[in-house]
Amino acid sequence: MWALIDCNSFFANVERVFHPGLRHKPVCVLSSNDGIIVALTPKAKALGLHRGDALFKVRDTVEKGGVAVFSTNMMLYSAMSQRVTNIIRQSVDIVENYSIDESFANLAGYEIHFDIEEYMRSVADRICLWTDIPVSVGVAPTKTLAKIGSKFAKQYPGYRSVCMIDSDEKRRKALEIFDLSDVWGIGRRSFDKLKSLGVNTPLEFADKPGDWVRRHFSKPGVETWKELNGYSCIDTSEILMRQNITTSRSFGDMITTIEQVKASVATFAASCANKLRGQSSAAGCVTVFLCSNFFREDLEQYYNAETLPFCVPTADTIEITKTALEIVDRIFKPGIRYKKSGVILGKIVHQDNVQPDLFDPVQNRAERLDLSQRIDGLNQKYGLKTVSLGVEGEKQQPWKVKSEHKSYNYLTDINEILTIRI
DNA sequence: TCTGGGGTCCTAGGACCC
DNA sequence: TCTGGGGTCCTAGGACCC
DSSP: OEEEEEETTHHHHHHHHHOGGGTTSOEEEEOGGGOBEEEEOHHHHHTTOOTTOBGGGSHHHHHHTTOEEEOOOHHHHHHHHHHHHHHHHHHOSEEEEEETTEEEEEOTTHHHHSOHHHHHHHHHHHHHHHHOOOEEEEEESSHHHHHHHHHHHHHOGGGTTEEEOOSHHHHHHHHHHSOGGGSTTOOHHHHHHHHHTTOOSHHHHHTSOHHHHHHHOOHHHHHHHHHHTTOOOOOOOOOOSOSOEEEEEEEEEEEOOHHHHHHHHHHHHHHHHHHHHHTTEEEEEEEEEEEEOTTOTTSOOOEEEEEEEEEEEEOOHHHHHHHHHHHHHHHOOTTOOEEEEEEEEESOEEGGGOOOOTTOSOSOHHHHHHHHHHHHHHHHHHOTTSSOOGGGOOSOOTTSOOOTTOOOOTTTOGGGOOOOOO
16 A cells, blocks of 8 residues: 655645744745745635736735735755655655655555554644644555545545545545546646546546557556556656756846846856755756747747757866856847746766766866865855855846745754744 | 746657668 | 668657646
8 A cells, every 4th residue: 555645735834834823824835036826725725816826916816815925935845845754754664755745655564563544644643743734645555546545635624634545445436526637647638638538537537448548548648547446557766866957047037138147047057066966966968048038929039048068977067057158158149138047957877977088178077076065065054155156146136036025944044043932 | 017947757750770 | 663671779849747
């Protein structure tokens, strides 16, 4: 059996933890630039707000409904996610951390010594007691069914946080009433296709014969079908090394000069390089893209991207930044008002597997990497951008994101720790 | 005026090899 | 007029996830 432990309205609930006055108020968390709503509590949903709504379009509802609004604070959410995961790992041996707010726990063998439902309920209660984050748990023979269980657990308080799908009767009943478009692995396209084929519920899909499914769908569709029928086949075991690393942002204000574009690209390149070293790897190529504001039909539109390879895979901030800026020189077009840029590192290999080049123009790779790592160390100890490249520019720049409702880094910065007045 | 960011996997088709 | 058979590797784009 698998359990899926899913944190309810995770970002919004993390904010609520540190603002106890909001316990019974609607809360929502915004994307970068305070653009759209990315997380919201049930009370905010009840006002008619949705994930994906642009803030400027729903400002009326937000103000009239007394909704507490927060800018996104990933440092805080990551730190809280770590705490939740740690508690799960204390109770179950094999845990796959699937996303920032979800973990799969492998319960094989646990039924011998425990009442699984009560055991997982005790885990859920402990998470709530120790972190104040409410979770919903689904338990089932496959991950896809466990996901469905957790949605039921979230929807109906009667389950007391844990919904177990452990018999064929329960499975069929769940699949009969569950929304087909909410099944894990069935996105917009597959949903439309199933509808057009006359399939309206997960149960109708599960009951189709295997050759029908294989005729209409390829590997992912067949796997979902098997999982719905109780045959476990989706592997989410942990990805130890990312194959691509991206840093991109929309700008607070549109920018026009090449110096500003370069400052943004240099900042994102340094961020990518830092993430790259964090997983002890090196990149074989770098891509830079620039684009204008596609929502502004009155302005000239532009998008361009280019990729350059490295002679030898590298994790050196200076080398990566220099190459990224060469791309800017090639694709920058004057007269455009730029809204977004981004840096993508690709062809990533582990640093121990880097193939040297006999004609490598860089002689001191080890020292260069050491320099980058020492800069990481200083920035880790004294705060972001304590040491950075000059080309990244000053702290205040028009392209920096808007973030007007950001809470403090209560869990990771000693200067921003929660103050309690008695 | 204001509209997010970061990933993975699969497949078909092109280009190439013998 | 007739024009094989069997592969590999790479990439762009689609579909999906959070």
